[in-house]
Each structure stands twice: as C-alpha cells, then as structure tokens.
Amino acid sequence: MKENGYYEEIEIKEDALWAEVIIDLFNERIRVEDYRGSTSLLIEKVQFLTRKHHLHKTIVKARQAQFLSLLSNGYECEALIPSYFNGDDAFFMVRYEEDQRRYSEQYVKESQTLRAVQSIEKGDEAVESSLYNIRKGTDGDSENLSKLYQEVFSVYPTPLHDRAYISSLLKKDSLWYVAEHKGEIVSAASADVNTMYHNAELTDCATLPSHRKAGLMKRLLLSLEQELTKSQIFCLYTIARAQSFGMNVAFHQLQYRYYGRLVNNCYIYKTLENMNVWVKNSDKEIVF
Numbered sequence: 001m002k003e004n005g006y007y008e009e010i011e012i013k014e015d016a017l018w019a020e021v022i023i024d025l026f027n028e029r030i031r032v033e034d035y036r037g038s039t040s041l042l043i044e045k046v047q048f049l050t051r052k053h054h055l056h057k058t059i060v061k062a063r064q065a066q067f068l069s070l071l072s073n074g075y076e077c078e079a080l081i082p083s084y085f086n087g088d089d090a091f092f093m094v095r096y097e098e099d100q101r102r103y104s105e106q107y108v109k110e111s112q113t114l115r116a117v118q119s120i121e122k123g124d125e126a127v128e129s130s131l132y133n134i135r136k137g138t139d140g141d142s143e144n145l146s147k148l149y150q151e152v153f154s155v156y157p158t159p160l161h162d163r164a165y166i167s168s169l170l171k172k173d174s175l176w177y178v179a180e181h182k183g184e185i186v187s188a189a190s191a192d193v194n195t196m197y198h199n200a201e202l203t204d205c206a207t208l209p210s211h212r213k214a215g216l217m218k219r220l221l222l223s224l225e226q227e228l229t230k231s232q233i234f235c236l237y238t239i240a241r242a243q244s245f246g247m248n249v250a251f252h253q254l255q256y257r258y259y260g261r262l263v264n265n266c267y268i269y270k271t272l273e274n275m276n277v278w279v280k281n282s283d284k285e286i287v288f
Contacts, residue, residue, distance in 0.1 A: 006024070006159050008022070009023075014041060017037040017045070019037075019045070024055075024157075026157065026158075027157050028056045028057065029057040029059060029266075030049055031058075031059045031060075032046065032059070032061060034061060035062075043073055046058055050097060056097045057095070058095040061084070061090045062091045063088050063089070064088065064091065066093075067093070077093055077260075079259055079261060079277040080277070082259070082279060083234075083235045084199050107261075110274055116245070117252050118258065122255055129214060131214070132216060133180040134178075134179050134216075135177070136175070136178075136223075137170065137175075137190075141178060142164075145160070145163075145185060146161055146166055148186075148187075148188055148206055151208065152208065152209075153206065155271070156267075157267055157268050158204075173195055175191040175200075175224060176188060177189055177224050179207075179219065179220060181211060186208045186210075186211040187211060187217060188205075189217060189224060190203055191227070193228070199235035199236070199237065200233045201237055202225075202238040205221075205247060205250075212246070221250065221251075225280075238256065239262065239275045240276050241269065241276075242273065242274040243274075252278070254280070255280055256279060258276060258278055259278065261277070262274065262276075262277065
C-alpha cells in the first residue's frame, strides 16, 4: 500500500480477482485503474472500501469485455478513452453513493460551452514569442512549480502545492514542460506516463493570469506531445475542467476529440467540478 495523505494505492489479490485500486480520500472517491477476474467480487471489495472510507463515487476503468457486467450491476458509462490499454478501450464506469454527488447544476451550461468550443476551427499551430523560454522541467523547478500551482489553484485534486510531491513526480514517470518569463515560471503542464499501457495523461496545466493571452499552453502541450511521440506513446488524453472555455479550446484545436464528462469528479479551483475527457491519436469508432 502507498499513501500520501491525499490517496492510498492498494493491490487486491484473490484467487478470482486482481485489481489496482486508488482510495482517493481528498476527492471522496475510489478508482479502479485496472482489474482482471470476477466482476462480482470486485464490486463486493469496492463497496466494502467505499463504506469503510465514507466515499461517494466509484470509477472503474473497464475494458469492453467488462462493460456489460458492470452495467448490469448498476454502473453507468460517463466517458471512455479509446486504445487506453495498449489498444483496448477504457470505459469510465461509475457508481454514486449519494444524490448530491450525482447531481450537477452546471451540466447543461457546460454542454453549451462544449458546443461553442467544438464550433471553433481546429489548428495545431502555436504562436512563437521570444519573450518566453519553453523548456523541459527538472527537479530543480519543484519549488517554483509548487508556487505556481498555489497561485493559480486554491484547491487542486493532487498535492501540487507540496514541493516534495512535485519532486517525487519529476523523478518518476512524469514529464514537465515550463514557460519562463524573465527567469520566472509563468506556465506549466505535465504528462503522467503509463509505461505499462503506453498512454499518457496531459495534466497539471496552469498559467498565471497575467500571461494567459500569450498562447503558452498550446506551446507547452505541443512540446509534451513531441517528447511523448519519441517514446512511442501514442494514446494521449486529458481530463479538463468542463467550465474552462480556454482549456477545452486548447485541446480541441490540438485535434483532441471529446469522449465524455465525469460528473463531480474532483475538487479543483474552488469546489467539486465536472471534467471533460479529450483524447488524441485514436480515431476508431466505438461500437456497443
């Protein structure tokens, strides 16, 4: 078991079940990252952990062969990532333990925002500017990165306000790119690389308000994509705030495709928010 105060990572090993589970205490949810074996036994184990830790939402990343079994047990599909599991699709199958967590006052408004985003012409070109230096992040940036996230986000679903946490990510499978202005980090984005399944989540996108008109995020995301492609990571996705017009536009223009919305997914910025799932480099049609 791994624990950091925000979440615990556990591995379930039974004769009829293997599962990777994250007990996300901060966001009051449980996430099953992958499982093999008995779906009924998995549900039993997950429900026990949900009650034990007073969690309000369950998310299972399921393969297509597991979809109907979870659906018949009361789970619903909120989003998917094509080709997530080395070419196999991942379905975000969810279950709620209380009505308040299931209900969203912003859902219709966010759907209108999404339609506005998707009406914008796509284009993956980025505006260059000599005022900013784009480079790969290093362990030496951990303190300045933590300050950036503290200034941009009063609440964040992972402990990015903690310099030591960022340092630990930089030493593992996370890749960061930063934008500097006069020696100060003013924008950053990272890629959380899953080396087992050859995918990466583009995440932790933040720009100081005074620099948000400079097109920095698009440049950072393109830099991350180029670095990931060199490592043969072709399934790229992000989980972006559904309320953020700018972030959704950035991924739409970079040829990402919308694949669903996770309701009241995590605490970010100020409160629980819905998150849109965008995926790139996977154009096959999903057949149910």
